[in-house]
Amino acid sequence: MRVEGNGLTRIDDPADPRIAEFRDIKERDLAGRQGRFIIEGTVVLRMATAAHGAGAFAVEKILLLENRVDGVQDILAGVPEDVPVYVASSAVLDAIAGFHLHRGILALGRRVAEPELDALIDRLPERALVVAACGISNHDNIGAMFRNAAAFGADAVLLDETCCDPLYRKALRVSVGSVLSVPYARGGSILSLLERLAERGLSIWGLSPAGTADLREIPPEAGGIALVTGTEGEGLPRVIMSRFSTARISQRPGLDSLNAGMATGIALYEIARIQQKI
Amino acid sequence: MRVEGNGLTRIDDPADPRIAEFRDIKERDLAGRQGRFIIEGTVVLRMATAAHGAGAFAVEKILLLENRVDGVQDILAGVPEDVPVYVASSAVLDAIAGFHLHRGILALGRRVAEPELDALIDRLPERALVVAACGISNHDNIGAMFRNAAAFGADAVLLDETCCDPLYRKALRVSVGSVLSVPYARGGSILSLLERLAERGLSIWGLSPAGTADLREIPPEAGGIALVTGTEGEGLPRVIMSRFSTARISQRPGLDSLNAGMATGIALYEIARIQQKI
Numbered sequence: 001m002r003v004e005g006n007g008l009t010r011i012d013d014p015a016d017p018r019i020a021e022f023r024d025i026k027e028r029d030l031a032g033r034q035g036r037f038i039i040e041g042t043v044v045l046r047m048a049t050a051a052h053g054a055g056a057f058a059v060e061k062i063l064l065l066e067n068r069v070d071g072v073q074d075i076l077a078g079v080p081e082d083v084p085v086y087v088a089s090s091a092v093l094d095a096i097a098g099f100h101l102h103r104g105i106l107a108l109g110r111r112v113a114e115p116e117l118d119a120l121i122d123r124l125p126e127r128a129l130v131v132a133a134c135g136i137s138n139h140d141n142i143g144a145m146f147r148n149a150a151a152f153g154a155d156a157v158l159l160d161e162t163c164c165d166p167l168y169r170k171a172l173r174v175s176v177g178s179v180l181s182v183p184y185a186r187g188g189s190i191l192s193l194l195e196r197l198a199e200r201g202l203s204i205w206g207l208s209p210a211g212t213a214d215l216r217e218i219p220p221e222a223g224g225i226a227l228v229t230g231t232e233g234e235g236l237p238r239v240i241m242s243r244f245s246t247a248r249i250s251q252r253p254g255l256d257s258l259n260a261g262m263a264t265g266i267a268l269y270e271i272a273r274i275q276q277k278i
Numbered sequence: 279m280r281v282e283g284n285g286l287t288r289i290d291d292p293a294d295p296r297i298a299e300f301r302d303i304k305e306r307d308l309a310g311r312q313g314r315f316i317i318e319g320t321v322v323l324r325m326a327t328a329a330h331g332a333g334a335f336a337v338e339k340i341l342l343l344e345n346r347v348d349g350v351q352d353i354l355a356g357v358p359e360d361v362p363v364y365v366a367s368s369a370v371l372d373a374i375a376g377f378h379l380h381r382g383i384l385a386l387g388r389r390v391a392e393p394e395l396d397a398l399i400d401r402l403p404e405r406a407l408v409v410a411a412c413g414i415s416n417h418d419n420i421g422a423m424f425r426n427a428a429a430f431g432a433d434a435v436l437l438d439e440t441c442c443d444p445l446y447r448k449a450l451r452v453s454v455g456s457v458l459s460v461p462y463a464r465g466g467s468i469l470s471l472l473e474r475l476a477e478r479g480l481s482i483w484g485l486s487p488a489g490t491a492d493l494r495e496i497p498p499e500a501g502g503i504a505l506v507t508g509t510e511g512e513g514l515p516r517v518i519m520s521r522f523s524t525a526r527i528s529q530r531p532g533l534d535s536l537n538a539g540m541a542t543g544i545a546l547y548e549i550a551r552i553q554q555k556i
Contacts (some may be wrong), residue, residue, distance in 0.1 A: 043534070140418065144537065151529040151536055176534050216551075249547070250556040251429040256321070256454050258429055262422065262543045265536075269527070269544050273494075278528040 002076050002085055008069065011088045014095035019086055021108045022063050024098035025169065035111035036060070037167035041103045042072060047177030048109050049078045057180055058110045059083055065093050065104025072105065109180075111167065117185040117193075120156055121200050127275050128155045128202060128224030131268065134190040134240070135162040135231045136260055142166050143174025144261030145229070150178040152265075152272040155224075158193050159186040191239060194228065202226045204244040206236045207267055209257045211248035215267055218247055220274045227271060229264045232257055280354050280363055286347065289366045292373035297364055299386045300341050302376035303447065313389035314338070315445035319381045320350060325455030326387050327356045335458055336388045337361055343371050343382025350383065387458075389445065395463040395471075398434055399478050405553050406433045406480060406502030409546065412468040412518070413440040413509045414538055420444050421452025422539030423507070428456035430543075430550035433502075436471050437464040468506070468518060475504045482506060482522040484514045485545055487535045489526035493545055496525055498552045505549060507542045510535055 002008045011019055025038055039048045039059070051057040062085045064072065069087055076085060094100050124130065131149050136142055142164055149157050157166075163186060164171065166179040194204050201223030207215075208230070218225065228244070230236035235257070236246075249258060249266055257263070272278045280286045289297055303316055317326045317337070329335040340363045342350065347365055354363060372378050402408065409427050414420055420442055427435050435444075441464060442449065444457040472482050479501030485493075486508070496503065506522070508514035513535075514524075527536060527544055535541070550556045 144540065147534075147537065148540065151533055153530045250551065251547075252431045252556060255429055256425075258543075259422065259425065262426065262540065265540045266544055266547050269529075273528065278530060 001073055002069070004087065007081065007085060009084060009086050011063070011086045011092060014092055018084070019061070019063050019096055022096050022106050026098055035114070037109045037111070037172060038169045039107035039109050040169070040173055041105050042075070044172060044177035045072065045105055045107050046075050047180045048107060049075055051180040052080075053078065056112060058112050060108045060110050062086065062107040063088065063093070063096070065090055065101070068104040115183065115185045117158070117188070117196070120183050120185050121196055123183070124155050124200065124224065126224070127220070127222065129268070129271060129275060129277060130154060130156045130158060130197060130202060130224065130226040131264060132158045132160070132190065132193055132197070132226050132228045133163050134160050134228060134236060135234065136229065137162070137164045138260070139164060139168050139170040140174050141259070141261035143171040143179075145264050146175035146178040146182050146184075148261075148265040148268050149182045152268040153277040154182065154268060157182055157184040159184065160190040160193055161187050190228070190237070191243070194226065194240065194244060197226045204228060206240050206244050206246040207249070207263055208235055208241060208246050209248055210241070211246035213245065213247045215247045215249050215270050218271060218274060220276070225271055225275065227264065227267045229260055232260050279351055280347070282365065285359065285363060287362060287364050289341070289364045289370060292370055296362070297339070297341050297374055299339075300374050300384050303384075304376055313392070315387045315389070315450060316447045317385035317387050318447070318451055319383050320353070322450060322455035323350065323383055323385050324353050325458045326385060327353055329458040330358075331356065334390060336390050338386045338388050340364065340385040341366065341371070341374070343368060343379070346382040393461065393463045395436070395466070395474065398461050398463050399474055401461070402433055402478065402502065404502070405498070405500065407546070407549060407553060407555060408432060408434045408436060408475060408480060408502065408504040409542060410436045410438070410468065410471055410475070410504050410506045411441050412438050412506060412514060413512065414507065415440070415442045416538070417442060417446050417448040418452050419537070419539035421449040421457075423542050424453035424456040424460055424462070426543040426546050427460045430546040431555040432460065432546060435460055435462040437462065438468040438471055439465050468515070469521070472504065472506065472518065472522060480504045484518050484522050484524040485527070485541055486513055486519060486524050487526055488519070489524035491523065491525045493525045493527050493548050496549060496552060498554070503549050503553065505542065505545045507538055510538050
């Protein structure tokens, strides 16, 4: 058990350099800076410490509101002793973060190793379910994709080079930590990513209101299925729509397309059922 | 066609009282103040002017970035002549709004008549599809519910007294204006709302990870179906879970429940198919 003076260090000065990474966290985002990212809340901290053990991500330091310490002792028990845990009063914590942090739980994470696309694709199981995203820069949508990928048992998320980093604070929070549990890779063109998956034997299905098949008609391909989502405004590039199969989600005519995160969630739900994953 | 000096008034002073409602719109929210609300963007303005004609909502004034005027002349053509349309430079507009308003389209709306629950329920068609929300205070989730209610042909949305106002700026924006097109009522306890629907002959289905039926097993009841969503943390109150039928959305075991907006979207998609609405 961590107690003050023994594994727990009190911070009284918001300008203390030991907690510099948590300063004004709304105003800047660490994502992309040497793979570091901000963890918020009990659930995501728990997932991050589990991921720490698995080797893909590390927890570098933790900053807690003083009255939250007791409630997370079970999580702290899984944190290596050399990871510093800081504690602060509500006034000091709010001054550090730059806003009222009612959750009272912050941590600094680091991606230990950039995920390797080749290794990720090699590890895909039979009847894999993969999400591939093209140009999704909205943090809510990226977060929702990971949360739903976890909920419906997707084996991987692939983000093309024009997607935002899923370790952005808001994306990670919206994913409820699933960015740390669902294998993913980011980079390259959407066409190159999809061609790699097709070579591996997956059937590629672009999601679009103009898709030729109804989502529910997609057969449970033995080689697995990759669902491709584009942005709400632009949709998928023409080269993707013409090169691969396309499916639509039934909806009332004459309306805007669904939100990109919602469309991906419904497609994952439907395909996970077709594949008998849920 | 509205041109400057003829139906179009230039604003040069950000403190001009004629556009006071648009000042610092991020910092305050008009919703609930005499039924007034802020409209942003072309799509929502178009829906608001259509709703203006239908009598449920009125557009009171419009404020445009000068270079956006030409692009919305078709919308302005549908706006009554006594609705003032103001135009401003980018610098003045940003100073009014309090942030960089890249869409460049703002309007002030007003709910003309508070929707009447009785009238709304009386107007429900055969095989109605209704969403009932309990305690949803997150603007994103409320907005998503309306957007999906529109996409999947729901006939009404009922919000209990603990839900937030769907006319909040962010909720309306996330709904892509569907708050102005999908009939809704807000107020009363969730139990009283559901009992009214049950009296009207609708089958009530509470959505919960602990639901007894799989969502897909819900029969296409002749009297219609009401789907009930609670908050992610608390779920539905026990009195609702025990009083009505409950259904679950299949997902992988051992994970958090789905986001409330996402769960409602998937349920609407599934039931709209069962009811052959899509």
